[in-house]
Amino acid sequence: MKDRICEAKLDRRRIGPAIGVALAVSGFLSGAARADEAGVSYWLPGRFGSLAATPQVPGWSMAEVYYHTSVSAFGNAAAAREIQVGRIPAAANVDLNLHLNAQADLILLNPTYTFATPVLGGQLAIGVTGLFGRSSADLAGTLTAAVGPLATTRTGSFGDSITSVGDLYPQATLKWNAGVHNFMSYVTGDIPVGAYSPSSLANLGIGHAAIDAGGGYTYFNQQAGHEFSAVAGFTYNFKNPDTQYQNGVDFHLDWGASQFLSKQVFVGLVGYAYQQITDDFGQHPVLGGFRSRVLGVGPQIGFLFPVGDMQGYLNLKGYGEFAAENRPAGWNTWLTFSISPMAPTSTVTPTRRVATK
Template sequence: MISRTTRYAALISGAALFSPGLACAAENGAGFYLLGGKGPAAAITPPPGVYFQNDLYIYSGNLGGGRSLPRGGQVAVGVDGDAVLDAPTFLWVLPEEVMGAHVGLSATIPFGWMGTSADLTLTGPGGGVLGGNVKDTVFTIGDPLVGGILGWEAGNFHWQVGTLINIPIGDYQEGEISNIAFHHWGADVYAGATWLDPTVGFDLSGVIGMTFNAENPSTDYRTGNELHFEWAAVQHFNEQFDAGLVGYAYQQVTGDSGDGATLGDFKGRAFAIGATIGWNFKMGETPVATRIKYFHEFGTENRARGDSVFLTVSIPLSITKPTNIAAQ
């Protein structure tokens, strides 16, 4: 059984896990919406107040078999990539309601390290060789992200709609094959639902969304629209501990375009499955929610295949109306 105090420790989990990474297809093999960012309690909106969540994201992947990937205005062959990124997020849930829904506003400023190596870089398919055994690393700040959510609940059922905007003012490394910033506007819209039964401690969550990308003016490359679905099934064993399965599916539904899209439409696809463990506790009177998620990718197409780990810590900074929710 989950007590209301334990359920409150979840806070922002479903509302504000936004960070960039190597986890999507398209230009640079990356997208500003990070697959696996949603999980348990994905559609539960916290009560009015201000919340903080920090997500540490660790990724390692490769694109073997001599396959090509558009990166930094070039074509990279035989790509290996690693990243350690941090995404601090603030969420403000307003006391006012709109159409019976809680309203939340979020902001994230990601930063971190990325390392990429390639067997070759080319000017384009069949073009000249720019370099062999290329390696590039960067530690810098990414594009800020702002978001908004509307969340409802009825008994054990919670549902939510939201949007996330990528603002292209991060430190973009023009012409390099490692980048944390994306240098283009983008928007993601999504809808999610969570069934959380506190009497048996079972949480079933799912989120579906679509990412829309503007053109990168430095590379004349526009990534196509990207469809993503994330799910989680978690059992709470007591007030502090839960464990379960997580996964996602990704499919690019329209092709890449622009003068820089020398590989054609380059539609990407990926699936992943993994596991999660959550632990909730208190520091004094402050509830703290922690979670680890691991994902292993399979069935990839036109993107690197890899493994990723999320380490998440969530706390309330101020609560207008003390209530309790479950942790992601």
Template sequence: MQQSIQDRSHDAAARPTPLRKTRHALRCAALLAGLVAAFGHAGGVQAVEGGSGVYALGYIAPQAGLMPDPGSYFSVNYYAYNGTSTANVSATRQVSIAGTHLKLQEQLTGSIKTQVDSASSLFSLTHVFTETMLGGNPGLAVLLPYAKADLDLTASGVFSLTGPSGRSHSLSLSGKDSQRDSGIGDTTLTGLLGWHDGRLHSMAMLNVYAPTGSFDKQRAVNVGRNHWAIEPMAALTWLNEATGLEVSGAAGITFNQINPATDYKSGDEFHLDLTVIQHVSEKFYLGLVAYAYQQLTGDSGSGATSAYKGRVYSLGPIIGGMIPLGQKQQLFINGRYYQESGVENRLKGNTFFLTGTVKF
């Protein structure tokens, strides 16, 4: 991390004295300690390790509970997220100078801005079986992402040192750190079971997240999580084919396991995806999408600095439809955008999905 420091000290003495040397050492030490503490605080307000869960919020949208016809399907999701957060830092303490009765008061005030830009290509393969089980159609899916993420931290503030005479000495400080990571992310294995009952369609899912992505605890950003997770989900779709109105929703709870490299266990997470759309024709629809997220239990383990719980809501538009590919093939495509609000202990930003699915 590069630092630019402007010393605006009011001490005009030209020759170093033991007291001046001590003050200089204290200023340098406090500056380094302050920046470390500030950056640590900025990361600490992010609930769950890494600041986001294994489930991509908003991933399930139109026809969430509608199990497709038996066969094999290939999907590509382009996922992009941009989020920021700002943490204010303020710390004051008294420091005794060894060998004297002097006490100096030091204070650090400033702010840390965190910005994350991530993009992923999510490749999934789904097979729906012709056989039935418990009155429904079973299926299996596997998802493999290729992800890249950029993390930028910017710190700015003022360090002040007050001597016994009440005279203040201050340092303006700033710092910036950037880290990047890209590669294959964690694999998701999903079991599916879907039912149809007139206009109502329902589906039960079980997601298992395997830590196949790269992870290094020395990095501030990683495309892999380095821990297993299991996630039961349920989805419903109500579709009136006569009017073209569709209401869909999917809810799940993520049970995270511990990261053995950091001894960090992210808390359990609840998420809900909602969609209301109007099918204008067989080839075109538009509507609204939303997601809600609430962390149910705090983070734990020796690597967790505090048991923070995250929360976020979002709302946005969706547009999509079907594009014929030759005489038999069809491409089902949609784009959706989410704007986040009501954020606690998470980044606040926006999410974009572009999804394409074909049956082969």
């Protein structure tokens, strides 16, 4: 019984293809202001969490995630939004005193299929994440711009919101198990089909394609109930054809640690680190390289339960952000519900266990 529950267990957390955006949630918050161009990045920190690298039960699974974020920014991170919507001429010398606030409420859907036949000795899974939701942003403050001997100062505010669909985020993962040690490689990306306008403060698409790849590790001791996971990756961003702006290369690390209190319930911590490692191209001179950074940490709780002959999973986690640079920061929460196949006890062994995050 314990093996069966643990096996099915954290497959559902991955929101993303693993979202890997398995929920992964994939960087969907351009409108909610995240990083890189105008403070918006493809990668959404927190997409991976506990049990990220553990194998899953073969077959179809579905994860649904409600994601909420509230962030704010000052200085360059706020100015980047005003530049994005074309309110600061590229030739202007600018003095900024701006404040950006942004929020988003998103529903993410992630169907995933896990193959029973091994690939390169590991377990292959493919999936895609789509989203629907609302994003809003407002910008207020004072801007002084000078072109040659002429200078103007403007004080005021403006904002907008959007309710629509976002980009699509396909993902593929390969996972290997060796007792309490689990390993994973993944590749994912952004198909820019979501609602996006370069003249809007709030968007649900990012306006350009991206590809992201990396790997992860999970230590999972079922007898003691201990678990720790970490997933790291790099994002290459393609040029935004509407703005001729190209984000630099981004590095990200998501991690989670948990302790099982029973066969059905666990608690723990989650966190992430995001750091842009190369400069943006096409940015306003006032922004410089505009490399962004943010750290986040917070609590999590998970609950496993049967749904007919399927395995149900419910997880709530939240992050408080700090040490942000050239990027809005604040807090975000993820509420995940997923259903996946229940592992047959008759076919499960300690080395063939299929569990996921």
